[in-house]
Amino acid sequence: MELHQLRYFSAVADTGSFSRAAEKCHVSQPSLSQQIQKLESELGGRLFDRLGRSVRLTDLGEAFLPRARSVLHELSSAKDELSERLQSESGPVVIGAIPTVAPYWLAQRLATFSRKFPKVHLTIAEEITPVLLDRLRAGSVDLAVLALPIRGHEFDAHPLFTERLYAALPKTHKLARRPALQLADLRRDPFLFLRDGHCFRDSAVAACNRARLDPRVVFESGHLSSLLAMVGAGMGVSLVPEMAVDKSKPCRFVRIADPQAQRTIAAAVLRGRTLNRGSRALLSHLR
Amino acid sequence: MELHQLRYFSAVADTGSFSRAAEKCHVSQPSLSQQIQKLESELGGRLFDRLGRSVRLTDLGEAFLPRARSVLHELSSAKDELSERLQSESGPVVIGAIPTVAPYWLAQRLATFSRKFPKVHLTIAEEITPVLLDRLRAGSVDLAVLALPIRGHEFDAHPLFTERLYAALPKTHKLARRPALQLADLRRDPFLFLRDGHCFRDSAVAACNRARLDPRVVFESGHLSSLLAMVGAGMGVSLVPEMAVDKSKPCRFVRIADPQAQRTIAAAVLRGRTLNRGSRALLSHLR
DNA sequence: TACAATAGATAGGCACAGCCTATGGCAGAA
DNA sequence: TTCTGCCATAGGCTGTGCCTATCTATTGTA
Numbered sequence: 001m002e003l004h005q006l007r008y009f010s011a012v013a014d015t016g017s018f019s020r021a022a023e024k025c026h027v028s029q030p031s032l033s034q035q036i037q038k039l040e041s042e043l044g045g046r047l048f049d050r051l052g053r054s055v056r057l058t059d060l061g062e063a064f065l066p067r068a069r070s071v072l073h074e075l076s077s078a079k080d081e082l083s084e085r086l087q088s089e090s091g092p093v094v095i096g097a098i099p100t101v102a103p104y105w106l107a108q109r110l111a112t113f114s115r116k117f118p119k120v121h122l123t124i125a126e127e128i129t130p131v132l133l134d135r136l137r138a139g140s141v142d143l144a145v146l147a148l149p150i151r152g153h154e155f156d157a158h159p160l161f162t163e164r165l166y167a168a169l170p171k172t173h174k175l176a177r178r179p180a181l182q183l184a185d186l187r188r189d190p191f192l193f194l195r196d197g198h199c200f201r202d203s204a205v206a207a208c209n210r211a212r213l214d215p216r217v218v219f220e221s222g223h224l225s226s227l228l229a230m231v232g233a234g235m236g237v238s239l240v241p242e243m244a245v246d247k248s249k250p251c252r253f254v255r256i257a258d259p260q261a262q263r264t265i266a267a268a269v270l271r272g273r274t275l276n277r278g279s280r281a282l283l284s285h286l287r
Numbered sequence: 288m289e290l291h292q293l294r295y296f297s298a299v300a301d302t303g304s305f306s307r308a309a310e311k312c313h314v315s316q317p318s319l320s321q322q323i324q325k326l327e328s329e330l331g332g333r334l335f336d337r338l339g340r341s342v343r344l345t346d347l348g349e350a351f352l353p354r355a356r357s358v359l360h361e362l363s364s365a366k367d368e369l370s371e372r373l374q375s376e377s378g379p380v381v382i383g384a385i386p387t388v389a390p391y392w393l394a395q396r397l398a399t400f401s402r403k404f405p406k407v408h409l410t411i412a413e414e415i416t417p418v419l420l421d422r423l424r425a426g427s428v429d430l431a432v433l434a435l436p437i438r439g440h441e442f443d444a445h446p447l448f449t450e451r452l453y454a455a456l457p458k459t460h461k462l463a464r465r466p467a468l469q470l471a472d473l474r475r476d477p478f479l480f481l482r483d484g485h486c487f488r489d490s491a492v493a494a495c496n497r498a499r500l501d502p503r504v505v506f507e508s509g510h511l512s513s514l515l516a517m518v519g520a521g522m523g524v525s526l527v528p529e530m531a532v533d534k535s536k537p538c539r540f541v542r543i544a545d546p547q548a549q550r551t552i553a554a555a556v557l558r559g560r561t562l563n564r565g566s567r568a569l570l571s572h573l574r
Numbered sequence: 575t576a577c578a579a580t581a582g583a584t585a586g587g588c589a590c591a592g593c594c595t596a597t598g599g600c601a602g603a604a
Numbered sequence: 605t606t607c608t609g610c611c612a613t614a615g616g617c618t619g620t621g622c623c624t625a626t627c628t629a630t631t632g633t634a
Binding site for chain 1: 346
């Protein structure tokens with residue numbers, strides 16, 4: 001059974017004539033006759049009675065007609081739905097982000113994006129990098145915003161920007177008024193770091209290492225805001241990315257002058273993965 | 288878009304692999320790949336992401352899959368339903384019959400038929416011959432039981448049986464005790480006939496004409512039972528077919544000896560019309 | 575790092591299915 | 605009767621879906 005046979009069948013039922021149905025279907029009358037015969041022989045019975053001048057549905061044809069119609073209709077409506085879906089930026093998008101980006105830079109960008117594309121249904125997953133990469137692989141995240149470098153050659157990373165690192169100091173810290181400082185200046189201070197697994201911890205530790213600094217870690221947390229609260233309370237010092245600098249926090253932020261004290265944020269997608277229009281729009285909006 | 292493309296698509300979604308899907312569909316992997324590509328280009332977007340080893344549905348594919356499945360399922364269930372319908376004698380049958388057959392011979396035959404084929408939904412239309420022929424032409428009657436001859440070569444008539452004519456006489460009639468009589472014997476009697484249009488009236492009139500009898504008609508009705516009641520009341524005599532002979536009626540029945548005083552009952556169908564199984568079963572049951 | 579194995583894409587050739595035109599047969603209209 | 609309209613049949617052509625062989629890329633292994 002083939003779809004064009006169903007179309008021919010439906011057309012004959014509509015017009016009550018093989019010739020007019022053939023015209024309607026833009027084929028010759030013999031071709032249409034042939035296909036109707038094939039259909040009939042496959043179904044095992046006549047669909048039409050050929051009564052001299054006119055043609056009329058048999059019982060079998062009467063029973064088959066609504067089914068054939070519904071198949072054709074379903075198919076065309078499915079096609080319409082897909083082309084609709086392809087043209088509009090609607091549809092679900094799952095974006096993943098590391099915790100040191102999600103509430104700062106990303107939150108602002110997503111706010112403007114949602115105003116621009118209200119029909120895109122955005123979901124945000126805040127996870128550490130290895131989890132994000134797994135979810136990219138599994139397809140449960142379309143797009144991940146994280147810090148370079150990432151390991152795994154099955155991803156395409158689009159660098160977004162590079163930002164400097166800042167020291168977060170208690171207001172009473174002796175360096176708190178400096179416009180900038182060297183990491184080595186903090187050699188004596190107790191450090192507050194993110195928990196292991198957070199890539200920003202790695203960035204911070206790497207920067208310390210390069211400055212020949214072996215930080216004494218007195219507190220670990222899963223979120224920068226907790227660290228900053230602790231810093232404000234005088235527990236020690238911390239390192240934060242520029243985007244987390246927030247004058248309203250109860251601590252001072254001083255730029256780290258060391259040239260390597262920086263991180264690069266990128267948007268990563270699984271290579272070969274087809275992004276829907278919403279995801280593509282989001283990607284170009286982030287860049 | 289073609290049905291085999293939908294089948295291939297569904298198989299790939301099932302197996303998560305082009306090769307295994309091809310195996311399942313009994314085609315080579317390149318053929319299947321080719322068809323998926325055609326489908327994708329027709330729909331305007333990728334249905335699968337080819338990720339090295341594995342294959343995964345895109346958003347578009349995810350959206351299309353249930354539609355494709357439902358189309359395939361609907362088609363196969365329609366096919367099943369039709370073959371079911373072809374095999375069983377269920378389904379509606381409309382049988383037409385002239386009023387001088389319907390309540391007598393036909394009623395009995397239909398009773399046994401219904402016991403034998405309880406799933407056939409029988410409808411009976413009692414109409415005069417020209418109406419029956421119109422309804423055969425229009426398809427609103429599948430099978431008509433009527434008296435030969437019929438005019439119109441677009442019908443196939445299957446003769447069922449031939450029966451003799453009987454005179455219906457009041458019990459007090461002087462010929463009421465005879466085993467048989469000639470039509471000419473009724474030359475003096477007033478006649479009760481069916482209304483014009485009933486073919487049995489034509490049979491009776493024709494028999495009279497052949498006997499050189501010009502009947503004086505004093506009553507006309509649309510039904511034989513009315514005539515018999517009138518005969519019983521002594522209003523006159525009438526002619527009835529053998530099947531209407533009923534000892535319980537308040538009149539006598541005497542066989543007409545004239546050789547031409549008979550009628551032939553036949554089952555007629557529209558030539559070229561496909562009968563469903565129920566109608567075919569009924570036709571062979573009547574014969 | 576190199577090599578083997580696996581999976582999908584591509585290329586080229588073949589066969590058949592569906593289409594076409596021409597024609598036949600049949601029924602209804604003039 | 606002839607004429608006309610309609611569906612079926614016949615024969616030939618083209619396109620398309622299928623095949624095998626091969627290529628490319630990724631993955632797993634020595």
